[in-house]
Amino acid sequence: MAISAATKAATDALAVNRAPTSVNAQEVHRWLQSFTWEFDKNRSKYPTKYKMANDTKEQFKLIAKEYARMESVKDERQFGSLQDVLTRVDAANKVHPKWNETMKVISNFLEVGEYNAIAATGMLWDSASAPEQKNGYLAQTLDEIRHTNQCGYVNYYFTKHGQDAAGHNDARRTRTIGPLWKGMKRVFSDGFISGDAVECSINLQLVGEACFTNPLIVAVTEWAAANGDEITPTVFLSIETDELRHMANGYQTIVSIANDEAASKYLNTDLNNAFWTQQKYFTPVLGMAFEYGSHFKVEPWVKTWNRWVYEDWGGIWIGRLGKYGVESPASLRDAKKDAYWAHHDLFLLAYALWPTGFFRLTLPTQEEMDWFEENYPGWYEHYGKILEEWKARGCEDPSSGFIPLMWFIENNHPIYIDRVSQVPFCPDLCKGASTLRVHEYNGKKHTFSDDWGERMWLTEPERYECQNMFEQYAGRELSEVIAELHGVRSDGKTLIAQPHTDKDGKMWTLDDIKALNCVFSDPVDAL
Amino acid sequence: MANYKVHDNPVRDEWTAKIGQLKTLSKGHTFLNNFRKTHTTPLRENFDLELDWGWIECKIEEKVALLKHAELDDHQFLNNCICGADAQEVADTAVAAMDACTDKYEAEKLHINFRIDCKPPVMPTNVFMDADRLLGTKLMELRNTNYYALSLEELRIERGVKVITVQ
Ligand SMILES: [Fe+2]
Ligand SMILES: [Fe+2]
Numbered sequence: 001m002a003i004s005a006a007t008k009a010a011t012d013a014l015a016v017n018r019a020p021t022s023v024n025a026q027e028v029h030r031w032l033q034s035f036t037w038e039f040d041k042n043r044s045k046y047p048t049k050y051k052m053a054n055d056t057k058e059q060f061k062l063i064a065k066e067y068a069r070m071e072s073v074k075d076e077r078q079f080g081s082l083q084d085v086l087t088r089v090d091a092a093n094k095v096h097p098k099w100n101e102t103m104k105v106i107s108n109f110l111e112v113g114e115y116n117a118i119a120a121t122g123m124l125w126d127s128a129s130a131p132e133q134k135n136g137y138l139a140q141t142l143d144e145i146r147h148t149n150q151c152g153y154v155n156y157y158f159t160k161h162g163q164d165a166a167g168h169n170d171a172r173r174t175r176t177i178g179p180l181w182k183g184m185k186r187v188f189s190d191g192f193i194s195g196d197a198v199e200c201s202i203n204l205q206l207v208g209e210a211c212f213t214n215p216l217i218v219a220v221t222e223w224a225a226a227n228g229d230e231i232t233p234t235v236f237l238s239i240e241t242d243e244l245r246h247m248a249n250g251y252q253t254i255v256s257i258a259n260d261e262a263a264s265k266y267l268n269t270d271l272n273n274a275f276w277t278q279q280k281y282f283t284p285v286l287g288m289a290f291e292y293g294s295h296f297k298v299e300p301w302v303k304t305w306n307r308w309v310y311e312d313w314g315g316i317w318i319g320r321l322g323k324y325g326v327e328s329p330a331s332l333r334d335a336k337k338d339a340y341w342a343h344h345d346l347f348l349l350a351y352a353l354w355p356t357g358f359f360r361l362t363l364p365t366q367e368e369m370d371w372f373e374e375n376y377p378g379w380y381e382h383y384g385k386i387l388e389e390w391k392a393r394g395c396e397d398p399s400s401g402f403i404p405l406m407w408f409i410e411n412n413h414p415i416y417i418d419r420v421s422q423v424p425f426c427p428d429l430c431k432g433a434s435t436l437r438v439h440e441y442n443g444k445k446h447t448f449s450d451d452w453g454e455r456m457w458l459t460e461p462e463r464y465e466c467q468n469m470f471e472q473y474a475g476r477e478l479s480e481v482i483a484e485l486h487g488v489r490s491d492g493k494t495l496i497a498q499p500h501t502d503k504d505g506k507m508w509t510l511d512d513i514k515a516l517n518c519v520f521s522d523p524v525d526a527l
Numbered sequence: 528m529a530n531y532k533v534h535d536n537p538v539r540d541e542w543t544a545k546i547g548q549l550k551t552l553s554k555g556h557t558f559l560n561n562f563r564k565t566h567t568t569p570l571r572e573n574f575d576l577e578l579d580w581g582w583i584e585c586k587i588e589e590k591v592a593l594l595k596h597a598e599l600d601d602h603q604f605l606n607n608c609i610c611g612a613d614a615q616e617v618a619d620t621a622v623a624a625m626d627a628c629t630d631k632y633e634a635e636k637l638h639i640n641f642r643i644d645c646k647p648p649v650m651p652t653n654v655f656m657d658a659d660r661l662l663g664t665k666l667m668e669l670r671n672t673n674y675y676a677l678s679l680e681e682l683r684i685e686r687g688v689k690v691i692t693v694q
Contacts, residue, residue: 045656047663049671176533196667262668269674427694439688444574446688451679458679458686459670462569462639472578475530484532527691 044127048197049266052256054129067139071146078150078238082157082231091230092162097360097501099227102293103158104167104359105180106220107232111151113188113208117144120192120204124253127197133256136249143242150235157231166489166496167358173486174496178356179469180285182422186466187281195463196270198257203274205250211275211313212282213243219290219304226296251321258324272329276452279309279335280421284432287343288350291372292364300375305339331452334433342432344376344383349415349424351390352404355482355513356469357497363387363396382431396500398512403499405518414523417468419446420453438527445524473520479513481520538576542583546590552598555591556609556649562587563643570639592648608650617645618658625662631669632685638662 086092095103118141125137159165167174175181191203217240224232257263287301310332318328354361364372364387372379390407394400408415413428416436427436427449434449441461448454457464473481482488487496493509531537549555565572566580576583595609608614621641628634641662647655683690 045660047660047667049664049668266668266671266674269671435694437693438691439683440691441686441688442569442571444577445691454679455675455682458682458688459674461686462635465569467577472533484534524691 044197046123046127046197047195048127048199050196050198050257050262051260052128052130052133052198052253053259071143074238074241075146078234081234082153086230086234087161090161092158095162095229095231096227096295097163097503098293098295098362099224099229100158100163101167101359101361101501102289103154103224103229103232104171105289105293107151107154108168108171109184109188110216111148111155112184113192114144114147114151116189116192117204118148120200121249123193123197124201124249128256130256133252136252140246140249143246147239147242150239154232154235164360167360171358174358176472177358177469177482177485177487178353179417179422179424180350180357182466182468183281183285186420186422187278190463191274191277198253199270199274201250201253202270203277205246205253206271207274207278209243210247210250210317211309212278213240214308214312215286215304216282217243219286219298219308222298223290223294226298227294254321254324254326264325267325268327268329271326272331273452273456275329276331276335276456277421279331279338280418280450280453281423283309283335283339284342284346284423287339288347291343292347292361295365295368297368297371301343302340302376306336309339310336334450334452338432340376340432341430342434344372344379345425345430345432345434346423348383348386348429349426351387351499352408352415353424354497354499355403355478355487355495355508358487359496360498360501362499362501363391396502396505398506398508401515403513403516403518406516414526416447416449416523417470418449418453419468420448420457420464422466422468423449425449438524445527447524470520470522474522474525476520477514478516478518478520479510482513483510533578536579538579539582542579543586546586549590549594552591552594552609555587555594559584559587559591559649560644563646568639568643570636588648595648605651605653608645609648614650614654617650618654621645622658622661625665628665629669631666634666634669638666
């Protein structure tokens with residue numbers, strides 16, 4: 001009987017490259033290296049300005065049997081701890097309620113990043129032509145699938161075993177209400193998978209992984225542990241042990257294009273834009289999540305940022321790539337200015353817009369306010385006083401008839417949304433570096449908050465078409481939008497988001513919001 | 528101001544009815560092309576459908592794809608644009624124009640217009656995607672050359688924006 005072409009090809013391949021019969025790691029590695037991807041007309045599906053060299057080595061040394069064995073041990077340890085030990089000691093209920101809310105944001109958002117990293121590394125596999133480099137990217141794809149499951153599992157675990165499940169479960173259904181999701185999709189989705197394939201690698205591996213996974217995935221474990229959360233460190237440290245290899249992949253991307261003349265023309269621009277894209281969201285959002293989403297403090301975000309972003313990444317990691325012509329991004333200096341106040345600015349807006357979220361935010365206690373003032377001198381005069389005024393007006397209690405968004409309107413402090421990053425800002429109140437600029441182009445107004453983003457838009461406007469919530473919901477009443485876009489709990493009336501985590505405090509319902517008669521309007525219409 | 532729901536709303540209903548009236552491939556093609564020019568891309572004629580254009584365009588494309596399935600044979604389906612032109616020739620012409628282009632704003636128009644005219648189901652996907660990759664690559668090269676040469680003030684003028692406010 002004739003064998004199929006595929007069976008014949010597989011048999012022939014095995015005759016040339018015999019499968020090893022032992023499991024000696026080096027032998028397996030050599031065997032894998034002998035695999036090549038040869039296409040008649042090798043071309044990528046994706047656009048890129050760069051040509052990747054086809055003799056690039058990968059540094060991903062432990063693949064196949066070694067790799068799979070290692071990952072299965074890690075999974076067994078992680079899921080074993082979670083399901084056995086941690087469930088027995090009721091760990092999910094020992095987490096501080098504020099931190100429980102923060103994990104709704106962090107793990108759901110990181111899941112989106114991991115999911116897009118699957119696509120991004122698949123795209124890089126397609127774009128690379130060196131077999132070893134392809135191996136490296138392919139193995140990363142497997143890692144990212146693992147991480148997507150792990151992040152989903154954290155929220156599943158909190159939902160099943162913990163306190164206040166709403167928002168841990170099914171957070172995506174709320175994705176179109178507030179601005180936080182859109183900004184996150186800009187960095188974790190667009191940044192990783194749209195545009196130039198190499199630029200995507202720079203966003204994902206050189207910036208996202210080499211720069212921001214330290215403050216994100218490592219620092220978060222310290223904040224979690226300090227706030228009684230043993231679940232997050234168990235999972236996130238298991239994720240982080242894969243990231244080192246991903247950073248190595250980013251390094252190899254640079255090595256593979258180092259001799260291409262395109263690198264001298266474009267590489268530092270792409271790096272600068274990628275860094276600015278990632279930091280514009282992560283700097284304020286992570287700082288806010290850690291400092292305002294916890295009760296027990298670890299260290300001020302600005303210190304973490306300076307150590308890991310500015311010195312370790314901007315100095316040492318990028319310094320190592322200096323021999324390939326890579327320069328520390330010019331935007332790093334502006335980012336450093338923002339790292340001090342930007343997350344405080346964002347908290348004011350996030351708290352004012354709390355009904356549009358999918359988690360509960362809280363005002364800092366007196367003890368926490370003292371911590372803020374001690375670590376950010378001048379904090380109380382600006383932010384502390386505003387928060388005290390909101391609290392005095394009863395912003396936590398539905399019978400007060402007051403949400404802080406009304407305070408912004410009463411005091412004529414318009415909130416704008418940056419077209420490029422989708423991050424909201426209030427130029428009147430921000431102590432960070434954001435400044436308002438509004439341009440009309442082809443009959444449409446666009447708002448920006450910084451030089452780097454504005455330049456990105458002026459160069460490639462069609463990349464940033466995303467409508468913001470003011471454009472999308474202008475003329476609509478807030479409770480209607482929340483109801484239509486799934487922002488309520490299973491009783492059909494209580495909001496998922498709340499402005500407190502007090503177990504005895506009253507929860508806000510759609511009726512409470514409706515009574516405020518908050519109608520969306522687009523602030524650029526007034527200009 | 529759009530004081531109606533995101534998903535079920537009167538604007539979508541109105542367009543659904545119009546799309547239902549399209550009975551031939553050639554009518555569907557003209558309708559789709561006009562819609563894209565008027566309501567989509569940064570070059571659009573107006574922003575009247577700012578909230579719903581993506582959904583409506585998708586519904587027109589669905590309808591045109593069905594009409595295409597009914598009217599074209601298998602060979603045409605893989606090799607021809609809806610109008611009957613040889614897809615690879617159309618794509619090659621666009622790529623040649625882009626190869627010859629040295630101005631980034633011209634290149635941007637070439638790319639956007641290629642998408643307006645050819646985005647599937649107008650051109651078969653197998654031909655469209657590769658041409659789109661080549662056009663995008665060249666456009667990115669032009670845009671990213673001397674990226675910081677102009678000041679923001681100069682760049683605003685070159686892009687042709689009207690500055691409303693700069694703080
Ligand atoms: Fe990952
Ligand atoms: Fe990763």
